[in-house]
Amino acid sequence: MSNIRRQSIISSILIYVGFAFGALNTYLFTREDGPFTKEEYGLTGVFMAIGSIMISVASLGMPAYINKFFPYYKDHLPRNKNDQAAWALLVSIIGFALLTIAGLFMKNIVGRAFDNSPQIVQYYYWLFPFGLGLTLFSVLEGFAWQNHKSILSNYLREVQFRVFVTILFVLVSISVIKEFDLFIKIYAFLYLILAIVLFIYLYSTGKIILYFSVSKVTRRLFKKILMLCGFVWGGTLIYNLAVVADTIIIAGVFPDGAGMVGLFTFAQYLTSLIQAPQRSIIAASVAHLSQAWKDKDYKKINRIYQRSSINQLIFSAAMFCLVWLNYNDAIDSFHLQAEYKVALDVFLFMGLMRIVDMGTGVSGQIITTSTFWRFDFITGVILLVIMLPLNWMLTMKLGLIGPAVANLISFSIYNFIRYLFLLRKFKMQPFTIKSLLAILLAFACYGICYFLLKDKTGIVWLATRSLLFIGLFFAGTYWLDLTPDLKIVLETLKKRIKN
Numbered sequence: 001m002s003n004i005r006r007q008s009i010i011s012s013i014l015i016y017v018g019f020a021f022g023a024l025n026t027y028l029f030t031r032e033d034g035p036f037t038k039e040e041y042g043l044t045g046v047f048m049a050i051g052s053i054m055i056s057v058a059s060l061g062m063p064a065y066i067n068k069f070f071p072y073y074k075d076h077l078p079r080n081k082n083d084q085a086a087w088a089l090l091v092s093i094i095g096f097a098l099l100t101i102a103g104l105f106m107k108n109i110v111g112r113a114f115d116n117s118p119q120i121v122q123y124y125y126w127l128f129p130f131g132l133g134l135t136l137f138s139v140l141e142g143f144a145w146q147n148h149k150s151i152l153s154n155y156l157r158e159v160q161f162r163v164f165v166t167i168l169f170v171l172v173s174i175s176v177i178k179e180f181d182l183f184i185k186i187y188a189f190l191y192l193i194l195a196i197v198l199f200i201y202l203y204s205t206g207k208i209i210l211y212f213s214v215s216k217v218t219r220r221l222f223k224k225i226l227m228l229c230g231f232v233w234g235g236t237l238i239y240n241l242a243v244v245a246d247t248i249i250i251a252g253v254f255p256d257g258a259g260m261v262g263l264f265t266f267a268q269y270l271t272s273l274i275q276a277p278q279r280s281i282i283a284a285s286v287a288h289l290s291q292a293w294k295d296k297d298y299k300k301i302n303r304i305y306q307r308s309s310i311n312q313l314i315f316s317a318a319m320f321c322l323v324w325l326n327y328n329d330a331i332d333s334f335h336l337q338a339e340y341k342v343a344l345d346v347f348l349f350m351g352l353m354r355i356v357d358m359g360t361g362v363s364g365q366i367i368t369t370s371t372f373w374r375f376d377f378i379t380g381v382i383l384l385v386i387m388l389p390l391n392w393m394l395t396m397k398l399g400l401i402g403p404a405v406a407n408l409i410s411f412s413i414y415n416f417i418r419y420l421f422l423l424r425k426f427k428m429q430p431f432t433i434k435s436l437l438a439i440l441l442a443f444a445c446y447g448i449c450y451f452l453l454k455d456k457t458g459i460v461w462l463a464t465r466s467l468l469f470i471g472l473f474f475a476g477t478y479w480l481d482l483t484p485d486l487k488i489v490l491e492t493l494k495k496r497i498k499n
Contacts, residue, residue: 271351282362
């Protein structure tokens, strides 16, 4: 657990540094009299949503192939004869080439679907370099995780990408970039640059090599690889369709599609603050879970399951309450466009959904790295079947808040099914009385800070409320001993300070 803890903490710090840049970028997009409109901000959200679908289609299950079979290639082949990276990259490139060909014939269909969002149609072809960069990065990221280099990949995805966007804003401010057209075209290539950087690092350090002969491991496991990739590819595609369905439905349903996506993207960004530790914990855990399944070390898997659950629950509940506590005052104090206040209700439901999702720990990664990865496909289908019609119906009935409510309902059912599967199949479950205490503590701290300072506004009071909440929550977490990792980390810090 110490290696997972170290990588998770460092990655979480990097992710929050990235969110600091993300907050700056969001501010620059949404401030009053800013250079761009909410429709243009919404277009970046559409790029991310469609890019996620492109990854799902083009990668053809290669990230799952890496996560599941990397230990077998590592243990049974000399490094210079390991062909996994070559085939994973080649298959993904072929997959994206096929997607691009299909996409060229689909522009008219997309145009009709988003006729109320002309920006999407205008920049349709620029989606492809963006999607290619995301696809290659996701494959290379799998190798980074398996080689215990998740800190680097998280830095590139969470920090460097946002730094690049900040640089673009600086270029706008000094009139080097004079209009959104050039901004979005450069934006489309940012992930491709990151993928190239990650490839150069992994290749130059010998973490991957490009060996195109078919190895004995590939021949022996080919049928299992094919079956895994087929199921997981379908499951991942279905899952990502469900995840981005809200953005796509909003863009297609509302008269001002891109503008409404801009409001929804703002709420999604704030929700991503809650989700930040999840990615670092997953990145640090996957390699260990793969090896533990191979070694049949079920105690280690259950230990990772429980620790990931309580740690993510503590983070998510605290961040949800902290953002909720300061939402409206922050918009006023930082002079953001007032219409973004509408997104508060969206944030509340999306935030609760993230607490539910993170509270179940790394259940998805436990399933996909096990021999029961088919179940991941089944639950993905269930999620899509529930979410798509529910998103559509609630969007038509409730407006912008509809997709957020649909997400909360759908992901609650989805995670409950996976929870029951692991409980019945392996007698593993992540929750204890401390899980409930973490939630109660977060809302108790919220209540204290809200009633003490609800009439105070301005940046000084924003900081005061935040520091009071953090102090109360940290003290409560320590006193209740909600996670063993906290005291271990504090002891480690004390030793380093003394030395």
